[in-house]
Amino acid sequence: xxxxxxxxxxxxSAFTPFVESFQHRIFQYTWLMCGQREDAEEVSQDTLxxxxxxxxxxxxxxxxxxxxxxIAKNYCLMKRRKSVFAPERELSLDELLPGAEGESTRTxxxxxxxxxxxxxxxxxxxSGELEQALRELPEIYRSVxxxxxxxxxxTAETAGVLDLSEDAVKQRLHRGRLALRKRLAAYLGSAGKxxxx
Amino acid sequence: MTxxxxxxxxxxxxxxxxxxxxxDGELPGADCAGIESHVADCPPCVEFIRSLKxxxxxxxxxxxxxxxxxxxxxxxxKLRAAWQAALTRKR
Numbered sequence: 174x175x176x177x178x179x180x181x182x183x184x185x186s187a188f189t190p191f192v193e194s195f196q197h198r199i200f201q202y203t204w205l206m207c208g209q210r211e212d213a214e215e216v217s218q219d220t221l222x223x224x225x226x227x228x229x230x231x232x233x234x235x236x237x238x239x240x241x242x243x244i245a246k247n248y249c250l251m252k253r254r255k256s257v258f259a260p261e262r263e264l265s266l267d268e269l270l271p272g273a274e275g276e277s278t279r280t281x282x283x284x285x286x287x288x289x290x291x292x293x294x295x296x297x298x299x300s301g302e303l304e305q306a307l308r309e310l311p312e313i314y315r316s317v318x319x320x321x322x323x324x325x326x327x328t329a330e331t332a333g334v335l336d337l338s339e340d341a342v343k344q345r346l347h348r349g350r351l352a353l354r355k356r357l358a359a360y361l362g363s364a365g366k367x368x369x370x
Numbered sequence: 371m372t373x374x375x376x377x378x379x380x381x382x383x384x385x386x387x388x389x390x391x392x393x394d395g396e397l398p399g400a401d402c403a404g405i406e407s408h409v410a411d412c413p414p415c416v417e418f419i420r421s422l423k424x425x426x427x428x429x430x431x432x433x434x435x436x437x438x439x440x441x442x443x444x445x446x447x448k449l450r451a452a453w454q455a456a457l458t459r460k461r
Contacts, residue, residue: 183457200438214439225452229460322429347390354425361421
């Protein structure tokens with residue numbers, strides 16, 4: 174926000190920090206939304222260019238993050254329209270209930286305190302599983318989870334970015350989270366409770 | 371402690387449908403108390419909420435393993451020029 178405020182005021186020293194603070198976030202979002210590295214690179218560069226081309230339209234630097242992701246979302250949608258994609262499937266609450274069919278009952282073995290767990294390896298494994306789970310999540314849920322949980326936008330900001338009602342954001346977020354929890358159940362059980370992201 | 375209710379009961383399904391709002395602190399106090407009272411004697415529900423919270427925490431700290439490509443110098447020039455043009459329009 175501070176870098177955006179300074180860029181709006183014409184401070185050139187804020188340019189590099191602004192780009193650095195957003196380029197990874199934009200790339201991560203476009204990568205997880207587009208699914209192909211080549212597409213994600215193109216979309217993230219298009220997004221960055223659009224951000225600077227329309228910087229005069231940023232009304233409130235406090236809302237720069239939602240503004241940036243709205244631009245990224247629009248470019249992801251344009252890219253998606255040009256490609257072949259599978260139809261979206263609604264997730265029902267029934268299939269996400271505790272103990273529902275398909276939930277992994279496997280647990281990840283963490284060594285006892287005598288043999289210190291290699292937490293870095295476990296964190297990396299969990300992060301890799303989460304990335305795969307995010308990529309497999311139907312797009313209507315993935316977009317909400319990425320903006321609300323991964324990027325930390327509020328419900329209202331997410332609704333604004335995605336042109337949804339706040340109730341729809343809450344419903345999709347919940348189903349998306351439940352689907353991720355189900356997919357990662359083996360890592361989120363009591364055996365993995367000491368893991369931190 | 372025993373598992374005192376079925377997860378297919380309407381009351382349980384209603385709780386289940388609002389767990390994210392509960393975790394996010396977006397439910398009114400009375401509704402939170404209702405959920406807490408509903409799951410108090412159900413260890414599987416408590417464990418389910420714990421694992422859902424854990425899942426949200428992990429998502430909040432997520433960083434993709436995919437390397438972000440650097441901005442090429444010629445692209446940086448384009449970005450700076452676009453920013454300057456936008457500022458000029460604003461003035």
